[in-house]
Amino acid sequence: MGILVRPAAAQDWPAMRRLFLASRRHTFPWLTVEELKLTDLDEQTVGEMIWVAQDAGGEVVGFISLLEEDHFIHHLYIATAYHQRGVGKSLLQSLPRWNTQPYQLKCLKCNDNALAFYVACGFSRVGEGENEGRAWWLLACGPDIRR
Known part of the structure; x- marks a missing residue:
């Protein structure tokens, strides 16, 4: 590609x-x-x-x-x-330092495609919240979190 x-x-x-x-x-x-x-x-x-x-x-x-x-x-x-x-x-x-540094991001709970992508890349749900009526997951990935 x-x-x-x-x-x-x-x-x-x-x-x-x-x-x-x-x-x-x-x-x-x-x-x-x-x-x-x-x-x-x-x-x-x-x-x-x-x-x-x-x-x-x-x-x-x-x-x-x-x-x-x-x-x-x-x-x-x-x-x-x-x-x-x-x-x-x-x-x-x-x-x-992708392989050694923990990273976080927020993903809207309703964004199934993005959530599936992040989970496939090794992110895990570590928290949740809401902003302007939209619920989100806090996702984390890193040396202590990655599967």
Whole structure:
């Protein structure tokens, strides 16, 4: 398949913004068009480290953002055409010290596909909560947690 994972660069932002917007429109149908903006990614990732997955043709087909200090994965989005092709796993494995550093993330309880993906990648449920009426799982993965 020829996926390259690398740190995001300035020229990647237009593609990442479009991917973020399209993915959220598809995955979170309860959000209205007015609630979703092309610039949401810029606002939501200030100070975060971001890596992109690029296909053999140079197209950005996914990205992951990390709050490095907290080892918290904030966003992981993959273009629909690239689901179940190893892109998400490659992005996770690109994180600093992936094999030795614990990581956490939140996954909406209603997002069955994402939850199944994270569990397959070794994440476990370690907590739960709710935000704006949407229940989520706190998932963790790391040397003491991984199966």
